Amino acid sequence: MAFLSVRQVRKRFGTNDVLRGVDLEVEAHEVVCLIGASGSGKSTLLRCLNLLETVDDGVIELDGVEITDPQAAVDAVRRDVGIVFQAYNLFPHLSVLDNVALAPRKVRGTPRRDAERAGTELLGRFGLTDKADAHPDALSGGQQQRVALVRALAMRPRVLLLDEVTSALDPLLVGEVLEAVRDLKREGLTIVMATHEMSFAREVADHVVFLDDGLVVESGPAEEVLTTPSDPRTAAFLARSLRTGEKRSGFGTIAG
Amino acid sequence: MTDNAGAWVPSARQVERDRYRRRRTRRRGLVAAASTVVVLGVLVIAVVSAPGWDRVQQTYFDPAMARESVGPVAEAFVTNVELFLIAEVMILALALVVAVIRVAPVPALMPLKILATVYTDVLRGTPTILVILLVGFGLPALQLQGVPESRFVLGLIALTLSYGAYVAEVLRAGILSVHPTQWASGRSLGLSYATTLRLVVLPQAVRRVAPPLLNDFVSLQKDTALVSAIGLVEALRAAQVITQRNFNFTPYVVAAVFFIVATIPLARLTDWLSLRAARRDSGAA
Missing domain, CATH: 3.40.50.300 (P-loop containing nucleotide triphosphate hydrolases)
Structure with missing residues (x-):
C-alpha cells in the first residue's frame, strides 16, 4: 500500500467541479x-491533502490511516503534512525565526530555546542565517519562500506539499x-x-x-x-x- | 550603494536640482506662514470687533475667574482621568471577548453569540448619556445585592458598556480583515483555531485597527464629562458649580482646555500609528 493514497476524490466549489474523481498514489x-x-485542480488537491479543504467524496489515506474521516484528528494530520503556498503566507508580524519556531513550540510543545536552536540551524541550511531577526517584508520573494519552506520543515512533516512555490x-x-x-x-x-x-x-x-x-x-x-x-x-x-x-x-x- | 559611494561628488546637474528644491521649500514655508497669519488675524479681528465681544470676554474669558476655577476644576479632572484610564482597560477586555465570540465558529457559543450581537446592536444604538442615566439610576433601583452604589463605579460601568460595543465592532472588523491565507497557514502548521486566532490573527488585527480604536478612546475621554449627569463630581460638574455661583462661564472654558489637553497625546499617537501603518503597507508591497 502506498504511503499516501488518494482514491476517487471529488471537490466542488458551488457549481464548479474542481476535482472529479482523482486517484493518486505516492510512495514514501x-x-x-x-x-x-x-x-x-492541482492546488485544490494539495489543499485537500492538508485538510484545508473538505473533500466532497472519495478517500485519502496517509500511511494506512484515512484522514478524510470526519472524526480524524485534523491538527494531528496537519502536523505530519506540511504545505508551502504560492504566496508564501508568512506571518508578517513575527520575525523570521519566530515564524519558524511558532508551530514547534505551540503544537509540539518544544521549549522555546530548543525550537529556536533547531530553527536557526534549519535557516542556516537554506542560507538564511543572517535573516533570522528580520521581518518577512524586509526579504526578497525567494528568501520569503525559503523561509516558508523552513517553517513547514520545522514541524518535521512526513509529507511536504508544495503549491506552485516558484510561480x-x-x-x-x-x-x-x-x-x-x-x-x-x-x-x-x-x-x-x-x-x-x-x-x-x-x-x-x-x-x-x-x-x-x-x-x-x-x-x-x-x-x-x-x-x-x-x-x-x-x-x-x-x-x-x-x-x-x-x-x-x-x-x-x-x-x- | 555603489562601491565608490564614499568618493561620490554630486554632479552639477544634481547641485542645481538641490538648490532649486531648497528654494522651493523655503518659498512654500513662507506662503504657509503668511496665509496662517492672515487668516488667524482676520478671525481674531472679526471676533474682537464684534459688537458683543466685551460681554463675551467678561463672561467666558475672565482671567480672575479662570485663576479661581483652575484649581477646583483640575482637582475634579483627576476623576475624569481615572474614569477613562480604567474604562479603557475594561473596554478593551470586554470588546475583545465580544468580538471573538462573534467571529468564532463554535456551535456551543450560539447563545453567547446571540447575546453579543444584541449587545452591540442595542448599546451602539443608545445614546451614551441614556446608558449613563439608565445604569446610574436604574441599577441601584433594582436593590439587588452586590450592585455598587458608588457613582464612580456606576459611571465606569455605563461608559464601558457603551464604548465596549463600538470597540468590539472595530476589533471584529480587524479580525475579519486579516487575509484568510493567514488562517490557512496557521492551521496548516497544525496550530489549533484558538492558537491561530491568538498568535497569528489577533496581533495583525489589533495593529491594523489601532488608529480607529484610539479614535474611539479620544471620544471616550470627552464623554467622561457625561457622568456628571448622575451627580458625580468631575471637571464639568466642578466647573458648573463655580459657574452657577458667579454667573460667569469662564470655568467651562477652563474645563474645555483640560479635556483638549488630555486628548492631544492620543490624537498625535493616532496620527503616528496611521502614518506608520501606511508606510509599512507601501513598503511591504
Missing part, C-alpha cells in the same frame, strides 16, 4: 510533480527555491508538488501526474510522461508550456 521518499494548466518568483529566485527542494529530495522527504517548471519536474520527480479539468489524465515516470505522453491532452499541454518556456528563456525575465 518519492517526489511527485503535479502538472497541468491553471484551474486543473511568484523571477527566474533567478526560482533557482534558489528549486535548489532547496533538491536538497530535501536528497534527504528522502516525501514531496508532492504542483509546478509549472517542466525541466525541474523532469530532473527531480520520480513520478509526474498530469491533471486536466479535475481528472488525472496521465501519470507515470517523469521521463515517460514528459517525453512520450500517451494522451493527446498531455501532449498539447506540454507543447504549449514548452513554447512559453522557450519564450521565457529567450527574453530571460518573464516570470511564470
Whole structure:
C-alpha cells in the first residue's frame, strides 16, 4: 500500500467541479510533480491533502490511516503534512525565526530555546542565517519562500506539499527555491508538488501526474510522461508550456 | 550603494536640482506662514470687533475667574482621568471577548453569540448619556445585592458598556480583515483555531485597527464629562458649580482646555500609528 493514497476524490466549489474523481498514489521518499494548466485542480488537491479543504467524496489515506474521516484528528494530520503556498503566507508580524519556531513550540510543545536552536540551524541550511531577526517584508520573494519552506520543515512533516512555490518568483529566485527542494529530495522527504517548471519536474520527480479539468489524465515516470505522453491532452499541454518556456528563456525575465 | 559611494561628488546637474528644491521649500514655508497669519488675524479681528465681544470676554474669558476655577476644576479632572484610564482597560477586555465570540465558529457559543450581537446592536444604538442615566439610576433601583452604589463605579460601568460595543465592532472588523491565507497557514502548521486566532490573527488585527480604536478612546475621554449627569463630581460638574455661583462661564472654558489637553497625546499617537501603518503597507508591497 502506498504511503499516501488518494482514491476517487471529488471537490466542488458551488457549481464548479474542481476535482472529479482523482486517484493518486505516492510512495514514501518519492517526489511527485503535479502538472497541468491553471484551474486543473492541482492546488485544490494539495489543499485537500492538508485538510484545508473538505473533500466532497472519495478517500485519502496517509500511511494506512484515512484522514478524510470526519472524526480524524485534523491538527494531528496537519502536523505530519506540511504545505508551502504560492504566496508564501508568512506571518508578517513575527520575525523570521519566530515564524519558524511558532508551530514547534505551540503544537509540539518544544521549549522555546530548543525550537529556536533547531530553527536557526534549519535557516542556516537554506542560507538564511543572517535573516533570522528580520521581518518577512524586509526579504526578497525567494528568501520569503525559503523561509516558508523552513517553517513547514520545522514541524518535521512526513509529507511536504508544495503549491506552485516558484510561480511568484523571477527566474533567478526560482533557482534558489528549486535548489532547496533538491536538497530535501536528497534527504528522502516525501514531496508532492504542483509546478509549472517542466525541466525541474523532469530532473527531480520520480513520478509526474498530469491533471486536466479535475481528472488525472496521465501519470507515470517523469521521463515517460514528459517525453512520450500517451494522451493527446498531455501532449498539447506540454507543447504549449514548452513554447512559453522557450519564450521565457529567450527574453530571460518573464516570470511564470 | 555603489562601491565608490564614499568618493561620490554630486554632479552639477544634481547641485542645481538641490538648490532649486531648497528654494522651493523655503518659498512654500513662507506662503504657509503668511496665509496662517492672515487668516488667524482676520478671525481674531472679526471676533474682537464684534459688537458683543466685551460681554463675551467678561463672561467666558475672565482671567480672575479662570485663576479661581483652575484649581477646583483640575482637582475634579483627576476623576475624569481615572474614569477613562480604567474604562479603557475594561473596554478593551470586554470588546475583545465580544468580538471573538462573534467571529468564532463554535456551535456551543450560539447563545453567547446571540447575546453579543444584541449587545452591540442595542448599546451602539443608545445614546451614551441614556446608558449613563439608565445604569446610574436604574441599577441601584433594582436593590439587588452586590450592585455598587458608588457613582464612580456606576459611571465606569455605563461608559464601558457603551464604548465596549463600538470597540468590539472595530476589533471584529480587524479580525475579519486579516487575509484568510493567514488562517490557512496557521492551521496548516497544525496550530489549533484558538492558537491561530491568538498568535497569528489577533496581533495583525489589533495593529491594523489601532488608529480607529484610539479614535474611539479620544471620544471616550470627552464623554467622561457625561457622568456628571448622575451627580458625580468631575471637571464639568466642578466647573458648573463655580459657574452657577458667579454667573460667569469662564470655568467651562477652563474645563474645555483640560479635556483638549488630555486628548492631544492620543490624537498625535493616532496620527503616528496611521502614518506608520501606511508606510509599512507601501513598503511591504
